[in-house]
Amino acid sequence: MGGLHRVRSGHDVGEVVEILERDGGVIVEDFVRPDTLEKLWTDLGPALDDRGFGDDWYNGTRTRRVSSVFARTTHLTPVVTHPLFLDTARDIMQRPVPMWIGRSRVDMTPTIQISGTQVIQIHPGQGKQPLHRDDALHLRRHPGPTSRVQLMLAMSEFTAANGGTLVIPGSHHWDDERAPRTSEAYSTEMPAGAGLIWLGGVYHGGGKNTADAPRTGLTIALDLGNLRQEENQYLAVPTESVLAYPEEVRRLLGYDRCPPGLGWLEMDDPYRALTGE
Numbered sequence: 001m002g003g004l005h006r007v008r009s010g011h012d013v014g015e016v017v018e019i020l021e022r023d024g025g026v027i028v029e030d031f032v033r034p035d036t037l038e039k040l041w042t043d044l045g046p047a048l049d050d051r052g053f054g055d056d057w058y059n060g061t062r063t064r065r066v067s068s069v070f071a072r073t074t075h076l077t078p079v080v081t082h083p084l085f086l087d088t089a090r091d092i093m094q095r096p097v098p099m100w101i102g103r104s105r106v107d108m109t110p111t112i113q114i115s116g117t118q119v120i121q122i123h124p125g126q127g128k129q130p131l132h133r134d135d136a137l138h139l140r141r142h143p144g145p146t147s148r149v150q151l152m153l154a155m156s157e158f159t160a161a162n163g164g165t166l167v168i169p170g171s172h173h174w175d176d177e178r179a180p181r182t183s184e185a186y187s188t189e190m191p192a193g194a195g196l197i198w199l200g201g202v203y204h205g206g207g208k209n210t211a212d213a214p215r216t217g218l219t220i221a222l223d224l225g226n227l228r229q230e231e232n233q234y235l236a237v238p239t240e241s242v243l244a245y246p247e248e249v250r251r252l253l254g255y256d257r258c259p260p261g262l263g264w265l266e267m268d269d270p271y272r273a274l275t276g277e
């Protein structure tokens with residue numbers, strides 16, 4: 001299998017779901033408009049400049065990482081609600097789960113939620129990150145149902161030389177015994193404003209930067225609503241920042257209930273407490 005398939009923003013959601021389920025990833029060439037990207041740079045760039053390099057081999061010692069992204073900018077709605085990200089994630093993860101409650105046979109459809117957010121800036125001299133599956137955070141077994149769909153928005157151009165994300169297409173189909181090899185991985189090459197979407201079971205990792213300028217990506221992970229959020233969004237994003245977003249995004253940030261009954265407050269929808277209704 002070659003590198004990942006490339007589509008444009010208006011591509012049919014159902015077809016992109018098929019591509020994701022088959023290959024584990026896809027590249028959307030024109031994921032955000034230039035003005036959105038510019039606003040994201042204005043809000044997030046200074047925080048990156050102030051941030052020191054990481055201090056461990058996994059997160060990178062020539063890599064700057066800034067989290068709590070929804071607290072730092074109000075311009076993520078077109079990113080997180082992009083149909084080829086959110087609608088495909090809903091389609092892939094919000095599959096009804098049948099159960100008996102007494103003598104009633106009912107289907108429960110889980111919610112999805114924003115889990116981890118980060119701006120990742122890989123500087124020249126950073127070596128490649130070990131290939132890994134991000135759904136390992138939830139100790140998922142493979143192959144199995146997808147519990148994560150993730151976005152990497154290119155805030156700058158991604159190339160093979162500057163650390164474009166390494167991806168092994170189709171590796172979400174592998175079992176837990178098969179080890180990933182770098183020789184099987186493809187570098188994600190995409191212009192600024194493009195997006196890589198991949199499933200949590202796909203082996204991937206940050207690439208090695210042998211170029212002369214940093215590579216900057218913004219990642220947002222959507223997880224099944226019955227799993228713990230990777231990043232603690234309740235503490236990361238102050239209430240006033242949550243309220244700067246529309247209802248759909250507020251619910252994705254965790255102010256929602258996952259059927260049949262996770263996340264309630266006083267046995268009610270936590271969204272009501274957020275908005276003071």
Ligand SMILES: O=C(O)CCC(=O)C(=O)O
Nearest residue numbers: 120164165204205206207
């Ligand atoms: O920076 C990248 O391209 C990927 C980073 C990554 O996969 C991670 O930190 O989990």
Ligand SMILES: [Fe+2]
Nearest residue numbers: 132134204205
């Ligand atoms: Fe990762």
